[in-house]
Each structure stands twice: as structure tokens, then as C-alpha cells.
Amino acid sequence: MPELPEVETIKRDLQQKIVGRTILTVTPEWPGSIRCPSAEEFTRLLRGQKIEEVSRRGKYLLLRLSNERMLVIHLKMTGQLLVRGPDDAEDRFVRVRFKLDDGRELRFADLRKFGRLALYNSNMTQKGMVRETRAPYLEDFWKLGPEPLSADFTLEAFTKLIRSRSARMKSLLLNQFFLAGLGNIYADEALFKAGIHPLRKAESLTEEEIRKLYEAIKDVLVSAIGDRGTSTDNFRDTAGEPGFHQFHLYVYQRTGQPCSRCGTLIERMKLGGRSTHYCPKCQLKQEGQ
């Protein structure tokens, strides 16, 4: 379940390992991973291109190429990007292979086959650019909410955002058009740290609660990036190594275990089809009780 910290970890790895390299060949072993253009066109357009820059927007990885195109990657649930040398063992579930000019190989592996690669013009982040391509999943890329770790994500901006909504907080935090990068793990963790019940409505939050949540979101993400991500299941970095943040979780997948703050047993509920973990004492449904 790569969310912002996991994608950030991979981004930093790739910046170190593959920026400046040229793609020699592309082998689609499961062409379904390639969203657009066709697998043949994708392969042809990438061959011989230099990887100029690696960046991240929300949960999307962006690889800018020398021909002014952008390779966009979404890992969805089980996608991995592995950088391997000629003597390294084969990886399971490799869907697309990129041979590089230093003898190494970038492998896109994906057990569930939900992850997607797409190739666009590099100005695709601008309004209207991607919609013209009619590419599923990525067409409203430019509509994504603010980056929680960027300088322009201020408390004032977050307060405005919250004040413009009425939905339940857990649902809002999962909405990528509200705020980019949080998924099920970090939405639960941030709400716990801020002491806010997942079912609370945005309009019911006090100034103090908004401030606490603002800090909690940033703290949780920074801490998880420091731990190189959460590997509760199959998240791996580009060397195939797990992260460490699963040892520092407060509520996610801790159902029935004592809350580290108050000892009450962590509970689990279904919200919009998603499992939601929370401490019933630290995160009271009615504010002020």
C-alpha cells in the first residue's frame, strides 16, 4: 500500500540510482500494466531516452525524459520498482523491465497487477493536458489537492480547506483531491495523533483540532519517511528492502491491542468500505467530552 512516504522513499532511491541513465530497451511482460499509449508505442518512445529527473506528486512517481515526455507511475496496492544488477536474482511478478545503459535493470513488479504506467507529454500536470488523452486513472492529475509537506501547505490553507467541507474526516483525508498523498495507514495514524474520531464531520472541528490535525499529518508523514515507509505487507524499496514504520504505528492494524497512550483496546470499523482503526477513548466522537 504505497502512500506518500513509501513513494517518497522510492523517489529518493531512484534519484540516486537512475537519474542520468539512458533506457536501452523496454520489455512489457504483462502489457496490461501499461495504461497508455499502446505497449508497442510505449516501448518505442522510451527506447534511447535519458532519465533527466525523478519527482513525486501525491502517490504518483514522475520520471521526466530527454524527449520532453513524462513517465508516470502509480503503484496502487502492490507495485514495486526494483533496481537490479546483472548478478542479482530474478524478482517475482515482474511486469515491465527497463534495461539501462550501466548494465542494470529497472523492474516494475506488481503481484496484483493494479499498478499502472503511462507516458505523457511533460506538461501533463497543467490543467486540461491529460484529459485530452482520455487516460483512465490519470486524467485529472492536475486537480490533486496540496502536497502536505510543501511550504505552501500552511495552517491557514488547511483551515480554509477544512472549512469548505462537511464530509466525515476519514473520508476527506483519503480524498486525493482534498489533500494528496494520504492513504488508509496515514489517515488513521494522523486522526489518532490529533485525537479526532474518524466519523467527525469537517464542519464540527474546532480551531484547536484543525491545528492539531495539521501538525499530526505532517509529523506522521515525516516520521514514516524517516523510517523508509511502512511494510505491513509487501512494500519494498528499490533494493527490495522493507521499511520500518510498521514498528511505530499507533492504530493501523492494531485492532484489539492496547492504545499506547491510554491502554484502551484499539477498535476497527468499516467506513466507506475501508477498514478504519482508532482508539475509542483518545478519539471521542463528541468533541469536548
Place this chain on the structure above:
DNA sequence: CACATTGTTACCAG
């Protein structure tokens, strides 16, 4: 073998 998993989109009602 039905179910669980989650990020995202489709669709509907308001």
C-alpha cells in the same frame, strides 16, 4: 471458494 485487501473511478442523489 468466498472473502479481504485498497486506491481510484463511476454513478447517483441532493
Place this chain on the structure above:
DNA sequence: ACTGGTAACAATGT
């Protein structure tokens, strides 16, 4: 046009 809520989908391990 926008928001919020629910269902559906992707594919596979258990």
C-alpha cells in the same frame, strides 16, 4: 457545477 456517499473494479493469496 459541485459535494458526499456507496458500489464497483483491478487480480490474487488465503
